[in-house]
Amino acid sequence: MTTHAVAPSADRPAPGHPASVVIVGAGQGGYQTAASLREQGYRGRLVLIDAEDELPYERPPLSKAYLLGEADEDQLRLRPATYYARQSVELVAGSVTALDPAARTVRLADGRVFGYDHLVLATGASARTLDVPGAGLRGVHTLRTTRDAAALRASLGTARHAVVVGAGFIGLEFAAAARRAGRGVTVVETLDRPLARAVSARTAEHVTQLHRQEGTRLLFGQGVAALHGDEQGRVSAVELTDGSWLSADLVLAGIGAIPRTGLAAAAGLAVSGGIVVDSRLLTSDPHISAIGDCAAFPQVRSGNRLRLESVQNAVGHAEAVAARLTGAARDYDELPWFWSDQFATTVQIAGLNEGHDTEVVLGEDPDAFSVLLFRAGELRAVESVNRPGDHLAARRLLGQGVPLDPAEAAAPGFTLRGHLAAPRGGAAVPLG
Numbered sequence: 001m002t003t004h005a006v007a008p009s010a011d012r013p014a015p016g017h018p019a020s021v022v023i024v025g026a027g028q029g030g031y032q033t034a035a036s037l038r039e040q041g042y043r044g045r046l047v048l049i050d051a052e053d054e055l056p057y058e059r060p061p062l063s064k065a066y067l068l069g070e071a072d073e074d075q076l077r078l079r080p081a082t083y084y085a086r087q088s089v090e091l092v093a094g095s096v097t098a099l100d101p102a103a104r105t106v107r108l109a110d111g112r113v114f115g116y117d118h119l120v121l122a123t124g125a126s127a128r129t130l131d132v133p134g135a136g137l138r139g140v141h142t143l144r145t146t147r148d149a150a151a152l153r154a155s156l157g158t159a160r161h162a163v164v165v166g167a168g169f170i171g172l173e174f175a176a177a178a179r180r181a182g183r184g185v186t187v188v189e190t191l192d193r194p195l196a197r198a199v200s201a202r203t204a205e206h207v208t209q210l211h212r213q214e215g216t217r218l219l220f221g222q223g224v225a226a227l228h229g230d231e232q233g234r235v236s237a238v239e240l241t242d243g244s245w246l247s248a249d250l251v252l253a254g255i256g257a258i259p260r261t262g263l264a265a266a267a268g269l270a271v272s273g274g275i276v277v278d279s280r281l282l283t284s285d286p287h288i289s290a291i292g293d294c295a296a297f298p299q300v301r302s303g304n305r306l307r308l309e310s311v312q313n314a315v316g317h318a319e320a321v322a323a324r325l326t327g328a329a330r331d332y333d334e335l336p337w338f339w340s341d342q343f344a345t346t347v348q349i350a351g352l353n354e355g356h357d358t359e360v361v362l363g364e365d366p367d368a369f370s371v372l373l374f375r376a377g378e379l380r381a382v383e384s385v386n387r388p389g390d391h392l393a394a395r396r397l398l399g400q401g402v403p404l405d406p407a408e409a410a411a412p413g414f415t416l417r418g419h420l421a422a423p424r425g426g427a428a429v430p431l432g
């Protein structure tokens, strides 16, 4: 985001709209807030600040097409530079180091100060790093930014054996890319299966087999004790908690992300596992919202406080904040959904599995199926493996709260799409 030029000044905002909105963080959520505000007719001053010196970009391809050289930096951009000028969005490159809620200002590391009527914190999360001896060796990576991905892409060109620590989505996507690039890959995971917090045992087993068939070694129930290096300070081996060693010239720590809450906490905003917001994404200060990966928000249906890391969540939050600031406040109650691409397989999740007691599997093909997860007779989430039609139907079914009995779902011939279209109480749900 090298452009520092101030865009043409925006018009006077409509009555009731804030005179100026400053957004800290120009990732998926920050960018979307600016775009949605303009779409909703917001005409006040709009400032979008990011510490990364890049035009706003999307992160999902960083662990997929970009790593394999199938997408370049330009294809990651959410919009070209001309968009921001046309929309009078001031893009500012710089790190916000202080927030003063009383004065309603943010201060950048270089001393610049921006005043706001409303502030949106869209600061995202940073990759968790390994906390073991040797973690600082060359060849040890995390994956969050284009810079991280460029370094990994370069390393993949010469690496012989990659060790991935953590079998979460980012670790597994990287593992798939590394195998496709012809590298030896071992994935080390402390739990007994991959994606343990995100998917059912059934889907996890499918993912395990997929990676094993593609030649990846997966070691479960194993942690990393230390990383060892050569004389040049480059990683050469990974020592596991059982005392065994793996050769490695590339290590990716795929062990999760930590929400960036420092600014909010230092300014006295409530922080607990994320920046605490209410159902309208307002923080404990009525002039400050928080969205996306950094925000801990209440799930309207369950009352549970959640922090999600997904494109859907960042975009949904951004749209809800833009609607509120332009006079259409509503509680945020969108259905979470997510996708991951690994080799030729796409895993899609609709809803949230926070524990289930009944599972129904749709599909005879072992490589294309959906797992319907029920709790106390209520459908909570649907995991689809190479069944995009099921995923779309599940999103609508869950989003609209269409009831589904597990026994009905298990009956021969049942389909999610058919269930959506079935007349109930006289009214069919249109399939669109």
Ligand SMILES: Cc1cc2nc3c(=O)[nH]c(=O)nc-3n(C[C@H](O)[C@H](O)[C@H](O)COP(=O)(O)OP(=O)(O)OC[C@H]3O[C@@H](n4cnc5c(N)ncnc54)[C@H](O)[C@@H]3O)c2cc1C
Pocket (backbone or CB within 6 Å): 024, 025, 026, 027, 028, 029, 030, 049, 050, 051, 052, 058, 059, 060, 061, 062, 063, 094, 095, 096, 097, 122, 123, 124, 125, 143, 144, 145, 170, 260, 263, 291, 292, 293, 294, 308, 309, 310, 311, 312, 314, 337, 338, 339, 340, 341
């Ligand atoms: C490699 C990778 C693959 C992914 N794949 C998928 C996927 O397949 N599907 C999916 O749904 N989701 C995926 N995600 C998650 C998704 O990209 C994130 O949930 C989403 O980007 C969150 O948006 P955000 O705006 O909250 O945060 P971010 O996109 O992280 O943006 C936050 C921005 O804030 C800036 N910032 C932070 N602090 C400051 C400060 N003090 N001053 C100035 N700027 C600051 C940062 O530089 C950053 O650019 C992936 C993430 C990664 C890293």
